[in-house]
Amino acid sequence: MERFDLLVSEQLKIMDKLLYLQSEIERCKEIEKQLLILQDDAQLGPVQKEIETMKKELAEIQQLFEKQTEAVIKSYQRENIETVS
Incomplete structure (x- = not known):
C-alpha cells in the first residue's frame, strides 16, 4: 500500500498545481478583459502571452x-490482487 499512498500524494500535489493554474488563468483573463475595455494594447499583449503560456502548462499538467x-x-x-492471493 506504500506505493499507492505515494502515488496518491503526488497526485494531490498535481491537483493543487492544476487548481492554482486555473485560478491564475481566470485572474489574467479578468485583467485582459479590463485592458480590452481600456484599449491598453501595450499591456494587453504581455497578458495574452502569459495566458497562452499558462494554458500550455495547464495542458501538460493535465x-x-x-x-x-x-x-x-x-x-x-495490483495491491488488491496481492492481498486477495
Whole structure:
C-alpha cells in the first residue's frame, strides 16, 4: 500500500498545481478583459502571452495528472490482487 499512498500524494500535489493554474488563468483573463475595455494594447499583449503560456502548462499538467491517475489505479489493482492471493 506504500506505493499507492505515494502515488496518491503526488497526485494531490498535481491537483493543487492544476487548481492554482486555473485560478491564475481566470485572474489574467479578468485583467485582459479590463485592458480590452481600456484599449491598453501595450499591456494587453504581455497578458495574452502569459495566458497562452499558462494554458500550455495547464495542458501538460493535465496530461501528467491523467498518467498518474492510471498509475494509481494500476497500483491499487495490483495491491488488491496481492492481498486477495
